[in-house]
């Protein structure tokens with residue numbers, strides 16, 4: 120099969136109507152409630168929202184990694200290529216056996232993940248080098264010497280100097296920033312097509328954070344991978360992403376190319392997030408606002424806007440009366456808000 124020209128190229132991955140329900144003692148939680156998005160080849164999609172909105176569950180679903188208690192439905196179509204540009208068979212990740220051969224050949228090899236806390240990726244019992252080599256030998260080459268050379272090259276690529284010495288050290292001998300770099304080198308050592316980065320820099324101080332983000336960008340350019348970047352930080356989104364999906368209470372409430380979203384935010388929640396974001400040159404008199412109230416629990420929610428209680432622009436009898444559909448503002452900008460829904464007499468997009 121041949122690849123299609125860029126303009127009409129299909130996304131690397133398409134998530135459709137993703138739902139994750141969790142049975143709790145006090146009811147069923149709709150933790151992720153009908154999420155749709157595409158991740159394009161070589162591009163970065165940001166998934167942003169407050170703690171608990173369902174970002175991590177969504178991103179872990181891409182590797183079929185959610186815990187047993189999560190009842191997951193919808194489709195996650197992955198369109199792999201063989202690394203030389205030829206297309207392979209599309210597959211729906213959610214239809215694969217959760218720990219079967221097919222998903223194990225994708226995890227770490229074709230889709231890799233890095234987390235906020237690198238200690239979850241590394242075992243304290245083995246050296247960093249051993250663990251990276253192990254990943255390479257599972258997915259890329261059985262040859263021990265070649266695997267070690269790739270591991271050393273990757274450690275040096277992520278800016279770990281004295282890599283021969285570092286190779287033989289244990290995770291606890293690395294600083295937090297270095298462990299994060301080592302985890303990135305392990306995640307990228309098998310040339311994945313997609314890197315899922317879940318709050319990759321939240322635990323790091325600001326200088327190291329900037330270095331790690333810069334590193335991810337440089338490696339993306341070198342290897343041409345796609346990135347799903349999960350964060351609660353709009354500053355990171357602005358710096359890193361091509362497109363952004365804003366998530367609130369299990370749903371995507373706004374989605375657009377990053378420049379468009381910052382220039383022309385529509386959803387009251389997105390606007391609130393922006394007002395709570397520090398700006399360079401924002402002036403010391405300009406106070407940052409926080410969004411009042413807290414995110415409700417997604418248990419037994421009636422069909423209505425989940426942001427209703429916190430929204431300054433809410434329309435009683437409309438926003439709390441039925442589920443909110445997605446409205447197109449333009450070809451690539453959508454918003455889930457009755458203020459823009461023509462059928463409800465909102466302002467025209």
Ligand SMILES: Nc1ncnc2c1ncn2[C@@H]1O[C@H](COP(=O)(O)OP(=O)(O)OP(=O)(O)O)[C@@H](O)[C@H]1O
Nearest residue numbers: 141150168169170171172173174175176177186188
């Ligand atoms: N295994 C589980 N059992 C019960 N509830 C869960 C489980 N996993 C996640 N949740 C709940 O589902 C909701 C979404 O969780 P998720 O971790 O995806 O949120 P998040 O947006 O990534 O937040 P954070 O940034 O704090 O991780 C939260 O309310 C969380 O408490």
